[in-house]
Amino acid sequence: MEDLLKVKGIVVNIAGNLNTRDYLTFQQINKNVHDAHLHGYDDDRYWCEKLLRMGLKKDIELEEASGALGSLSETSEDSASIFDVVRTFSSKNAKQTYRRFYRCFHSYCVKLKQNNMAHFFPEHYDNDPVMQVKIFNYISRYNKSNYNDPQECQTIEQNLAILKEIFTNSVLQEMEDNYNLENYEAVNRFILVLLLCHEEKNAVEFFRSKAEYAGKPISFESFFNDDGVLETKLLVDTLVEMRDFLNSKIKLIDLLFEDRYPVVLQFIESFIQDTLLDFLNNLFSLNDARLNFMPVVYSLVTKSMCDEMIESKNAGPSFHEVMKEFLDMYLEPMIIKYLDMQPQAFEKETSEKFLEYKKEAAIKEKEASEYIYNSLRDQSFDEKNIVDDKNDFLSSFTRIFKLPNNERQKTEEQLQLAYNLNLITNNLQNIKTLVSLDLCYKIVKKAQDRTDQMCSFYAVENATQIVKVRCQELFKILIDQLSTNHIKPAFDKAMTLLKRYDSNEIQRVELKLEGVETQVEPLVQFTELINIGDIILQMISIFYRDELLHKNIIDKNRDFLNDVVQAKKNFENLLDDYVAEGLNIGINKLMDEVEFVFNTVQIPTDFNPDPKDRNSREIKPTQCAEKIVELLSNHSFLLTGATDKGTIDVYQQEIGERFFNEIVKHIKKNFISSDGAIFLICDLNCYYDFIAYKLKQKNIVPLFAALKNVAQLYLISGKDSKELGKMISDAGRFHGIFSQEEIYEFVERRSDWVKVKRDVEKVIYGLGVKDCTIM
Template sequence: MEGLLKVRDIVVSIANNLNTRDYMNFQQINKIVHDDHLNGDVDDKYWARKLLLMGLRKTYDTKIPDSHLKDNSDNVLREDSTEVFEHIRTFPSGNAKQIFKLFYRCFQPYCKKLLQNNLAHFFPDKYDDDPVVQVKIFNYIGRYNKSNINDIEEFQRIEQNLVILKEIFVNSVLQEMEDNFGVAKYEVVSKFIHVLLLCHEEKNAIEFFKSKADFSLEMDMPDSHFDHEGLLQVESLTNTLSSMGDFLNSKIKLVDILFEDRYPVVLQFMEGFIQETVLDLINVLFGSDDTKLTNMPTVYRQIKEKLCDELLESKNAGPDFHKTVKEFLDMYLEPIIIKYMNIQPQEFEREVSKQFESYRKEAAMKEKETNEQIYNSLKDQSFDGSNITDDKNDFLSSFTKIFKLPNNEKQKTQEQLQLAYNLNLISNNLQNIKTFVSLDLCYKVVQKAQHKTDEMYTFHEVKNVVGTMRLKCQEVFKILINQLSSSHVRPAFEKAMTLLKQYDSNEIQRVELKLEGVETQVEPLVQFTELINIGDIILQMISIFYRDELIQKNMIDKNRDFLNDVVQAKKSFEIQLDDYVAEGLNIGINKLMDEVEFVFNTVQIPTDFNPDPKDSDFSRREIKPTQCAEKIVELLSNHSFLLTGATDKGTIDVYQQEIGERFFGEVVKHIKKNFISADGAIFLICDLNCYYDFVAYKLKQKNIVPLFAALKNVAQLYIISGKDSKELGKMISDVGRFHGIFSQEEIYEFVERRSDWVRVKRDVEKVMYGLGVKDCTIM
């Protein structure tokens, strides 16, 4: 044995596996072991290893605080046992043993009691009433005992008894907390919670608080917050959430007293409350009834207000308390929010479709009643209908059955009644064309879409649902466009187009049976303009909705999503309305030109431009535009400015230019249909000047002014005397006089309408072509 003790490595290996007491005894076994093997650096490493196991860090500063190295009395050592780990966190190289002595003197007596299972009067009397100091000592004993790991049996026994003692201690602390909480001594309870936290009994501390913060024990929630009609009772919901908010605020105050900022409890409590109570409320509210989900934005706003915004600040939760609570609410409510959003487009489409369908049925019923009234009014003008009891819809068959008239008279009356009925229907519908589209209904539908998107926008701060929100709001917009187009606007314009095409003022003039108080001489363009104006207002509403609800709220990025089907739907709707407007205006201009032609044919008499010089009235005739020209200009004036204020300037210009160009063509045709004498030419000049003044100074469309300027020059072809045929021929040959508007052939056609053309033709053609008929030689 003595030989082994001379081997340094063996001695050191044995020493490193001994506890403190055995090591010190082994060190003293002989001089060689003490002086040669277990001294100096080897000895320091042994003690340093124990300090490292206790959680201290080694430094290479050899200076040791004097207060730690003094020879302490027993009382001082016990005093140090509550603070030694706070004051000594490092140890210098070469002085590990001296530092370990301080911890040994402080905690070895406690370990000795634990080894001997001597747990009575474990602490000195001065610590009996101070659980904070006691728990500190428990924790320090545990750290100190780790230095005994070399003696596993002793280490485990100390550890086990320490656990038992701590359990007894924790139970006594919990009992103290219970007793003091019962009498509302929350400051005392806070001290004991602090003890539990120091003892690493966080779970016990939290469970104690939870046992005192059970919402279900403090109040009952109503079974439902909806009335018998399925409407959300907001006041009832507000009261429930206010009670929850009051409960939470009382617990926030309590947590701040009990835990202060020593351990986070409020956030954990809030998350649990949301999981258990708030989600239970959501289930009570909606259950499996998806139709009630439309109230989700209101419910969310109420929850956010009462259970987040109105919560008190919390020292325990920290400065981001409200932000974190909102994140919890958003996270747990996310599934129900997504579900709500998924059903909104379909719900919107169902509601809007129902509204349009209801309007169609109501309009159809009104139209049927009006048609019957029209028929009865017309029928009563010709017959005594007191005995009619048959189906009013089968107008002609009922007429045939009731009236016993000769066949030829019956047939004539039938035809007249049918014609009058059809034309009066057209007239009545044209007069009511603006009712084809209900601006009020369109406004309500757009408002409903706006309400839907506004409600979904409630969740724009819920991070994980923003993508869904954008898609669903876009979907609502597309449904809005589609429903407006297919269910209302398109049918209205198509019906209007049909009426415009059917309208014939000539037919209406021939009708003998007319409704009293109803003007059958309707103006299609006037009525269609009403529809254009309504369409323009609808476009404005759509544009405002698109701008305010989709662009400004970032539902769509107009700079990046220009190919988005939402943008395309909007453009398609605009193009569709533009096409209807263009087609309707074209039809209207056609009808306007029909009116112009009708006035030309009925009001312009042959003697206007070719008067009889022998007529005594001719000499007294005032030189001014004819009655026909005045009526034409009045007709054009009434129709050319209908679009002012109803649509954009570009459309108005195109419309007015088209009227001007088409009217120019009608004037040309009209001139070529009349015989014009030199005496009557002055009146043609008056008429053409009247048309020119209207175009140049009232219509103000510069592109068509040259057309009517050229027409004024055409009038000069007639005022030249027949005796001056050479001058007339020169005029015809001077194409430049007509600004390139008319070719020589067209000018020739105008000249052919001179009343004296037969007499002047030969001389005119000789000037034009350089020869006459007598100059031709037949071979």
């Protein structure tokens, strides 16, 4: 044995496995062991290891400093604070440092080893649980230095755990008693004890047991009225009750926990999961349609459960932001479900509105037809002789009359004609009712409201892209519903009415409907429909700009190929095409009116007067010309303010060109004398002034300037056939508007053409007909 103790490695190895008491004894076994093996570096290493096991750190600067051994004073130690005071050591003072901890905790460890719990703490700590729990924690920390005696270390730790459990139960009981007495200051101190004791779970559970929400009994049916509309006041009252409960508990948490341990956020998150979500699920569970009120519910929930929450020391400065994140996260499934159902809900609602309007319009149209039929019938026959069938007015015509065949046939024809004409004109007069501007406005407003409501969830992290997609879908549905269910049917019917209207039929009708203007101006009526269409288009454009572009639903720089953009363009093109077609039909009807006035108001003597009346007429435009210009004035400016200048210019130019052709045809239908030429000139000047100074369409002014020169062909006396021939041959006079053949056709309408023809042709061709010889 003596020889083994001479071997340094064996001695050091044995020493490393001895507890403090045995190590000190072994160190003193003989002088050689002490001086040769367990002294200096090896001795310091033993104590250093113990201190390191206790969580102290070796101070490098102190290690290198001279006189390190005397750097710590041997003061009386306090077991509740020594670990706060002594945190570092050096190799040279390791044994001295450990001695200080040994003095503080060895006696506690002995008691624990012997399971002697009586009078465990000194008297001055008996009534101070905060100091006691600190000592518990420090004992456990100190006990780690006994690693080289595992059995003793384990025994101490096990008995310490038992003692701490008894202590914890005692603290919980004290907390309970003081809480019931509302002595929250004491409860605060006991919670601190539990936290120091690493009993956070017990501390939180104690608070939760005192913070259970018990709201008033709720009938979820009562939150919606008989029309299925959310009773917001009742919802607000419920949320306010929840808010007040949470705010009271936040105050309590701040009072009991301060900022020592985070409780508020996990408490409120549990409340959202267990109480708020359960409430909302029950609120919406009975009917999916109730989810349409999600934006209102979300707004009220956010207001109550986030904005109106008090500040909290325990929750920290970002409390409200975290609350908003919690609400968004837990309400996200409801939000997404709401977003997903919006386009389809809007489509169903809109379709029903248009269908309802269509049915109402059909009823009104049937009533109007019945009124027209009955009014015309009453003018024609004795009611006794009529077998009435009000459900099929026209088909009943052939069987309701008990009259002679020839008289019946005439009456049927007149009644049929009068009915058709009055029905068409009545519909034309009410053409603007084909499209309900009020209904379209309400539907666009509904779409806007739904878009606004969906955009209220734009900031919800996982809902942003869904908001964009659903808003785009809703816009496309809006366009489709307006086009398919309203605009297209309305304009199709308008086109049919415009095509069927024939002002000439008016003259054939003997039966007039009292109180109804039989003759209408189709283009005037159609312009009202254009105005309505343009207003609807403006509403769509504003909606697109404000709801989709400004709210970043569509990025015009990146999404120019998006089908939403295409849907808007298609809608614009649809209206443009209808406007173009309607205006074309309207211009056709206008030209029919012009032709009708030419044929009925322009009398043959206007341009070919009796020579006897030469000095009796005032030189001015004819009544026909004045009526024509009035008719053109009434129609040419209908689009002003209703559409863009480009469309107006095209429309006016088309009227001008078509009118030019009508004048050309009209001149070629009349015989014009030299005396009548002055009145033709007056008429053509009247037309020119209208085109040049009122219509102001420069592109077509040359056409009417050329017509004024045409009038000169009739002013030249028949005696001056040579001059007339030269005029015909001067193509430049007519600015290339008319060919020589057309000019010749004009000249043929001279009343004296038979007399001057031979001389004129001789000038034009250089020879007369008689000069030609057939070989």
